[in-house]
Amino acid sequence: MQRLFKCEFYFMTLLAAVLFTVSPTAIGDQTDVSTEITSQIAKKPTIMILGSTHLANDGLDVYNTKMDDVRAPKRQREIEQLIALLKAYQPTKIAVEVDEKPHGAKFHTNYQTYLNGTYELNRSEIDQIGFRLAKQMGHPKLYCVDYRIDYRKDDPIIPFDDFDFSLVDYRGFAKAHNLEHLLPPPPNEGKMTQGEKGVTWIEPEKYVSIIDMYRQDNEPEGIRMDHQQYIRWIARVGLGDQYPGANWLSHYWYDRNMKIYVNLTRITESTDDRILLIIGAGHVYLVQQFLEESGDYIIESPLRYLNAGNTEKLTTEKTN
Numbered sequence: 296m297q298r299l300f301k302c303e304f305y306f307m308t309l310l311a312a313v314l315f316t317v318s319p320t321a322i323g324d325q326t327d328v329s330t331e332i333t334s335q336i337a338k339k340p341t342i343m344i345l346g347s348t349h350l351a352n353d354g355l356d357v358y359n360t361k362m363d364d365v366r367a368p369k370r371q372r373e374i375e376q377l378i379a380l381l382k383a384y385q386p387t388k389i390a391v392e393v394d395e396k397p398h399g400a401k402f403h404t405n406y407q408t409y410l411n412g413t414y415e416l417n418r419s420e421i422d423q424i425g426f427r428l429a430k431q432m433g434h435p436k437l438y439c440v441d442y443r444i445d446y447r448k449d450d451p452i453i454p455f456d457d458f459d460f461s462l463v464d465y466r467g468f469a470k471a472h473n474l475e476h477l478l479p480p481p482p483n484e485g486k487m488t489q490g491e492k493g494v495t496w497i498e499p500e501k502y503v504s505i506i507d508m509y510r511q512d513n514e515p516e517g518i519r520m521d522h523q524q525y526i527r528w529i530a531r532v533g534l535g536d537q538y539p540g541a542n543w544l545s546h547y548w549y550d551r552n553m554k555i556y557v558n559l560t561r562i563t564e565s566t567d568d569r570i571l572l573i574i575g576a577g578h579v580y581l582v583q584q585f586l587e588e589s590g591d592y593i594i595e596s597p598l599r600y601l602n603a604g605n606t607e608k609l610t611t612e613k614t615n
Contacts, residue, residue, distance in 0.1 A: 348576065358481055358487075361497060382428065385569055390570055390574075392440075405426075409430065452550075479529065512576040521576065521577055553581075556585035
């Protein structure tokens, strides 16, 4: 028992001596290393998603805003103002809603031709905003991150030519089975008209500037409500063992947005990256959700920059 007590006593004495002789410098060094490691872990690449109306009137959505020609002088001035606001984000890379496989080669050629001064910008947000901003930032290229099975037609999961599209045709199913009440209702504002190929257009009742339009497109509540239509309405289209709405959402819409997210991760090369994604407003909710759930990115809201225009305007008015 005495031997055990002596051993314990000697051990405690030795431990106290070691702790007492640890220098403050050593403790400080450990703190510095710990802080540096924490800082490295906390640092992440940044992404900002700019949700957009399709300025070229592509007619790709269920309800499409009818845009006047953005190449008109007044619209061009508004776009220049928008570019000035977005430059403050200082993007290191600009990603766009283009599928690399079917359209990448032509897209990259167009941008290089634009840099050379021999390409005329079309009406799309990709050209009007993406190309202009990339050139002003000195970027040698833009990044294509979309994934479209209907453009590729060689998807290994859904081979386009052999696929039975009635399985995902929720609109056709709803009309054939008196379930049109499950289709998303049209927006409350604007005049609704039917165009070619059954495309539904919403013509704005009043003029809205480009910057104000982008503010509206990127309001969090509007983004949430836009996504809610997919779950509240489209997902429920079907009867019995037929699920065309859920099939379309899971095999096309969610799949497409998940692959857009993955493509964003593939172009991320550094924690210093500041990626700007320009994409249809309907995609924002899911792509942002996937980015947030990954825990690998800092997400910045474009409203921080778009609303800076209001602050500058108010300051100018007060000064004058």
